[in-house]
Amino acid sequence: xxxxxxxxxxxxxxxxxxxxxxxxVEDLFSYIxxxxxxxxxxxxxDPIAEPQLVxxxxxxxxxxxxxxxxxxxxxxxxxxxxxxxDHVLSRSEFYTAYTPYQPEVSxxxxxxxxxxxxxxxxxxxAAAANASLYDxxxxxxxxxxxxxxxxxxxxxxxxxxxxxxxRQVLATYLEDFGAEIEELPxxxxxxxxxxxxxxxxxxxxxxxxxxxxxxGIIEDLPALGKLMAAEKGLFVVATDPIALGILEAPxxxxxxxxxxxxxxxxxxxxxxxxxxxxxxxxxxxxxxxxGRVVGQTADAKGRRGFVLTLQTREQHxxxxxxxxxxxxxQALCAxxxxxxxxxxxxQGLREVAAQSLAKxxxxxxxxxxxxxxxxxxxxxxxxxxxxxxxxxxxKVIAAMADKGYYVGIDLGRxxxxxNDCLLMAVTEKRSKSEILGCAAALRxxxx
Numbered sequence: 206x207x208x209x210x211x212x213x214x215x216x217x218x219x220x221x222x223x224x225x226x227x228x229x230v231e232d233l234f235s236y237i238x239x240x241x242x243x244x245x246x247x248x249x250x251d252p253i254a255e256p257q258l259v260x261x262x263x264x265x266x267x268x269x270x271x272x273x274x275x276x277x278x279x280x281x282x283x284x285x286x287x288x289x290x291d292h293v294l295s296r297s298e299f300y301t302a303y304t305p306y307q308p309e310v311s312x313x314x315x316x317x318x319x320x321x322x323x324x325x326x327x328x329x330x331a332a333a334a335n336a337s338l339y340d341x342x343x344x345x346x347x348x349x350x351x352x353x354x355x356x357x358x359x360x361x362x363x364x365x366x367x368x369x370x371x372r373q374v375l376a377t378y379l380e381d382f383g384a385e386i387e388e389l390p391x392x393x394x395x396x397x398x399x400x401x402x403x404x405x406x407x408x409x410x411x412x413x414x415x416x417x418x419x420x421g422i423i424e425d426l427p428a429l430g431k432l433m434a435a436e437k438g439l440f441v442v443a444t445d446p447i448a449l450g451i452l453e454a455p456x457x458x459x460x461x462x463x464x465x466x467x468x469x470x471x472x473x474x475x476x477x478x479x480x481x482x483x484x485x486x487x488x489x490x491x492x493x494x495x496g497r498v499v500g501q502t503a504d505a506k507g508r509r510g511f512v513l514t515l516q517t518r519e520q521h522x523x524x525x526x527x528x529x530x531x532x533x534x535q536a537l538c539a540x541x542x543x544x545x546x547x548x549x550x551x552q553g554l555r556e557v558a559a560q561s562l563a564k565x566x567x568x569x570x571x572x573x574x575x576x577x578x579x580x581x582x583x584x585x586x587x588x589x590x591x592x593x594x595x596x597x598x599x600k601v602i603a604a605m606a607d608k609g610y611y612v613g614i615d616l617g618r619x620x621x622x623x624n625d626c627l628l629m630a631v632t633e634k635r636s637k638s639e640i641l642g643c644a645a646a647l648r649x650x651x652x
Contacts, residue, residue, distance in 0.1 A: 273606065274639045276568075278589045278630025279419070279614045280341060280368055281477060282469050284447065284557065285634050290471045290544045299540055305499075308512045314536055315511035319499040321543040328449050328546070328554075329463040330456020331485025336539045337496020337531050338482030341466025342371045345443055346378035347484065347495045347529055348462045349411060352439045353384055354528060355493045358410030360385045364396045366418035367443065369619040375413075384410070394420040394582030394591065398428060409438040411462075416455075417448055420582060420628065421565075421589025430459025439490075446470055446483070448587045450551075450558030461487045471545025472538055481538035491515070495529030560633035561588045564640065568631045571644040577651055581626060591616065592627045594651070601627065601650055608646040 213221070218230075227233060234242065253261070275283040294300060298313055305311030305318075318336045325334040338344045349361055361379075363372060365388045376386060387404060390397045396414060412433055416424035426442060433440035439461040447469045449455075455463045467481035468474070486494050492515065500514030549557065569590045572578055577595035594601055598615040605612040617624025631640070 270606070270609075273609050273611050274635070274643060275611050276613050276629050276631060276635070276643065277611050278421075279628055280370070280466055280468075281474050281480070282447075282588070282630055282632055283474060283634055284469050284471075284561075284632050286471050286473055287545065287548050289548060290541050293544050294537060294541055300537060302536065305513065305536075308510065312511060315499050315513070317540045317543055318536060319501060319511050320547075321539045322499060324543065324546045325446075325483055325485055328446060328454065329444070329483075329485040330454030330458075330460070331463050332456075332488035333491045333494065333498060334483065334485040335494055335496040335498050336483075336535060338464075338484055338535065339531075340468075340478070340480035340482045341443065341464070342368070342374035342482075343378075343531075344464035344466075344482035344484050345371045345413060345415075345441070346375045347482075347531065348439075348441045348443075348464050349375055349379060349384070349413065350382070350529060351462060351486075351490065351493050351495065352411035352441065353379075353382060355490060356410045356437055356439065358408045358438050359383060360387060360404075360406075360409045362387050362389055362401065362404055362409060362412045362438075364389050364414045364418065364424070365391045366395055366420060366422070366424070367413065367415040368419045371415070371443065393422075393584065394418075395422045395584065396424055396429075398425060398432075401429070401432060405432075405436055405438070407437055409436065411439040411441045412436075413441040413443070415443040417445055417587040417589065420591050421586040421630075422582060423448075423452070423585045423587060426453075426455060426458045426460070433461075434459055445587065447554070447558050447561065450554035450556075451562065452558075452587070456485065456487070461490060467538070467542050470542035471548075472541050479535070479538055481535050481542060483542075493528055496531050557633050558587075561631065564633065564635050565590060565631035567637070568629065568635070568640045568643070571640055572629065572647060575644060575648045575651060578647070588632065589628060589630045592629060594625050594627055596651065597624055598627045599624070601647070604650040605643075605646055608650070610643045610646055612643060612647065 222228065302314045305314045308315060321336055322334040338347060361384055363375065363386055379386065390400050395418060401412065412429065414424055414429060416426055418424055430440055440459055441462040442455040442460040444455055444463060444465045446465055446467055463485040465483055467483045472481060484494065497513050498515040499511055502510050502512055504510045565588050572592055573580055579593040581591055581593045598617055602612055602615055613627040613629035616626040616628055
């Protein structure tokens with residue numbers, strides 16, 4: 206009991222145990238069956254002084270190769286994060302704020318969420334947006350629940366070109382909801398459009414598509430929107446917010462629900478989180494949307510103010526009326542996205558998207574000039590593309606990492622028949638010299 210970081214002294218611990226009415230700390234866990242309790246000591250080293258602990262942690266952190274040139278994607282991207290974002294996030298009134306239940310003391314947080322929602326609506330073409338979702342994967346699952354709640358359908362048509370992790374989270378979410386998930390086949394790395402019409406019917410709750418999809422290919426949203434316009438099911442589109450700097454807003458193409466991962470909007474990669482899921486809906490679905498929605502109002506003196514207008518989880522309304530049990534508003538990440546979109550504005554966001562597109566096209570051209578490297582898919586793409594290699598992708602990735610390049614993602618992790626394929630992402634941060642250097646390193650690795 207003596208080797209730990211708790212500040213209580215021995216006499217203080219004995220006093221606490223006496224007040225509780227037990228003789229030892231172990232007695233507090235006596236109700237747990239013996240066979241379920243761990244006995245003995247954990248296989249951990251002895252405590253060390255703080256200076257030595259800092260040195261140890263720095264040594265461990267030094268094993269991360271943060272200097273490598275980053276071409277990783279698959280949902281989390283190396284976009285530039287303006288310095289002003291971290292400056293605003295570091296203000297204590299934001300990073301210590303709790304859920305803004307009391308509007309009279311939460312106006313700053315409420316206004317930040319309101320501005321975030323407003324900008325998302327402009328970006329996606331949605332009538333309303335929330336600020337309450339964890340990441341891109343859970344936004345898709347929440348959109349599916351919304352569709353099941355808003356329609357009488359029990360079938361969900363899901364594009365096989367959607368991120369595999371998103372599809373896995375969707376299946377986990379809906380395991381006990383009696384819904385049927387039908388995966389739509391692919392053709393050339395994108396949704397096979399002619400496979401959709403025969404599967405439609407009154408029992409379809411939603412068609413769920415990602416564009417740009419997992420392979421970076423842009424799906425034919427205008428055609429899909431027209432197809433779903435005459436159907437009772439909802440048209441759900443997961444998208445990349447950066448792509449919307451140059452692509453038509455999904456809301457203008459018939460999407461009833463727009464979801465996606467907002468990490469690209471000024472949030473650091475941070476080894477995979479925290480992330481930011483966003484959702485926008487058509488006007489008819491506002492009261493079906495999960496989470497919370499901040500609205501603008503006026504006080505008794507006519508001054509502008511903000512309140513939680515809609516709160517549709519079971520904590521706030523009758524359990525049977527709840528749309529979701531989502532528990533976080535991701536306010537700090539939403540604030541980062543708000544600052545990013547404010548700093549960039551429409552022109553800046555368009556520039557980030559245009560540079561990402563142009564540099565990805567240049568990178569694809571350079572990589573396919575390497576002998577043995579091919580393009581398995583054709584057609585319009587954004588920021589990401591697939592390369593077919595003459596060697597297993599895992600082997601090439603390891604060799605490229607040794608040369609200082611995180612060249613991409615092994616698609617064999619998700620698709621067994623694509624273990625020789627690589628998913629490569631290029632953002633506005635990548636320079637011409639970095640792309641040429643990567644192509645030269647790839648040439649050496651494959652020689």
